[in-house]
Amino acid sequence: MHDESSAGDQLRYLRRSRGLTQESLAERAGLRPGVVKKIEGGGNARIETYHALARALDVRTSRLFDSGPPHRDRRGDEDNLVLMPLRQAIAPAVGAAGPLATCGTVEPDPDLAQMRRTSDALADSYHRDDYATVAEVLPPLIHSAHLAVRHFDGGTDRAEALRLRGRVLQMAGRYLVQVRAYDLAQTALRHAVEDAAAAGDQAGVAAAVYQQGWLLIRQGRLDEAERVSVVTADGSEPRISRASRAALGAWGKLLVHASSAAARNNRPAEAREMLRLARTAGVALGNATAVDNGSWGRFDWRTVAYQAIENQMVAQRPTRALALAARMPPLPKGQTFGRRHLLDVAQAHAMLRQSDDALGILASLRSETPEWLRHQRLAADVFRDARRARRRALSREQRALGDFLGAH
Incomplete structure (x- = not known):
């Protein structure tokens, strides 16, 4: 063998x-x-x-x-220093008396209502691409969440404390995936699932698994990403005619991730089936959008359409992807929902050697959402492809774009 x-x-x-x-x-x-x-x-x-x-x-x-063995490539320690506060909050050293961060501490009684408000404000900061605030607020908020769970151990507020900690850890996992700190993100998201399950919060479980699916896809763990998304979607499938927007959104996003993983894993039939199911959630919402900024974000019929276009790009069908993209309504200026779709459109143009169109989309994204764009590896890949397809020299602005993306 x-x-x-x-x-x-x-x-x-x-x-x-x-x-x-x-x-x-x-x-x-x-x-x-x-x-x-x-x-x-x-x-x-x-x-x-x-x-x-x-x-x-x-x-x-x-x-x-x-x-292959993890020691095959050299790895730097820079991220360990930069992420130290988050590492200490998410994975503290553990002694016989428990996690080091909470041993012997004397704190006032946790204020769950204030924690909820801080959590909601942090979710808004993330969606504004204010990653500096997210990185600053997350460690003390996670620490407070740990203390709340310990404080309410066995009390009537324990379920709410667990739910809140799960939500905060889920936001930490999402941020860490964005900055590609995958192992720490995995720890945060595993604990987020466990907390939501212990609190009986099925919506929280679905949301944390959704974020985990994103992580697994980024890691190339495509079989696991598809399976965990499908299993969780099966367990949380709502009654379409009576489901809330939140239930439809969480279920639909899980199916979209399952489709994404299947498409990347050379399973196009399964990818289409997952999108067909997700489309029923989009149809049930009509013209409405399901929103949960603190977990899975936004979902409506466009989410499914964007994933169908992305799947076409995975299958290297740029002409088909652009034809589908042409049917989509234009994104309102400044709206972040759908910006990942614009990278797919730019990639399609680059594959078809339409370099000006590809570079124009990247330049627009840099103008509108620079902090998000700098963390998108696909953007740098699209820039390189567009540059190779270009017969003329790059302009000064285009060279500056390449410097910004680290694509030279």
């Missing part, structure tokens, strides 16, 4: 088992031959590249992911 020790080893094994040369596999996948050679030689690639190779080999994308 083949022992897969890395993505390169697995790719080489699958390619040879099908009698393909590196050049013929690259041609099937629509890639340059050097890309296959690089991966088989131990290099890494974008998730979209792995997906193209998996589709050419007719296997799930997850079969190609690197499972």
Whole structure:
């Protein structure tokens, strides 16, 4: 039995088992031959590249992911210092008397109402891309949430304290995924699910699992992302005719994540089925939008349409993606809902060698939402693709955009 020790080893094994040369596999996948050679030689690639190779080999994308030893690449300690307050709040040192952060502390009785207000304000800061405030407020808020759960241990307010801590940890996980601190995000989101479940808060469980799905997709754990989203959606499926907006939104977002994971895992039929189910939630909402800024964000019929377009891009069908995008209403200026969709549109233009259109979208996003854009790796990839497709030299503004994205 083949022992897969890395993505390169697995790719080489699958390619040879099908009698393909590196050049013929690259041609099937629509890639340059050097890309296959690089991966088989131990290099890494974008998730979209792995997906193209998996589709050419007719296997799930997850079969190609690197499972080599974590010590193979050097890793810096810079993020440990920058994220230290969050690490201490989310994963404190533990002694015989309990977590170090709460041992021997004397605090006033927790004010759950004030914690709720702070949590709501923090969610608004996140959606305004005010990440500096989020990073500053999260550690003391998590600390307060820990104290509240300990204080109300066995009391009538324990369920509410657990629910609040789960919500705060979920927001921490979402922020940490955004800044790519994946392991710490996993810890926060696991505890968020546990707290919501212990509080009997099914909506909180669904929201935390939704954020976990986003994390798993970012990590390339596509089988797990699809399964955990589907299982949770099955357990929280609402009665469509009587469901609240919040219930429809949470259920719909889980299904959208399941579709995203399936599409990236070379499972297009399953991806379409998940979107079909999510569409029923969008139809039930009509022209309304379900909103929960503190957890899964926003959901309506556009969410499903945006995911369908993204799935077309995963399948490398830029012409089809742009045709679907042309049917969508324009986004109001300054609205953050749908901005990820604009990156898909920019990527489609870049793939079709329409570099001015791609760069124009990136420039607009930088003008309207710079703090969000700087954390989007896809934006840097789109810039590089557009630059390669461009026959003319970049303008001064475009070079500045590339510097901003770190794409030079």
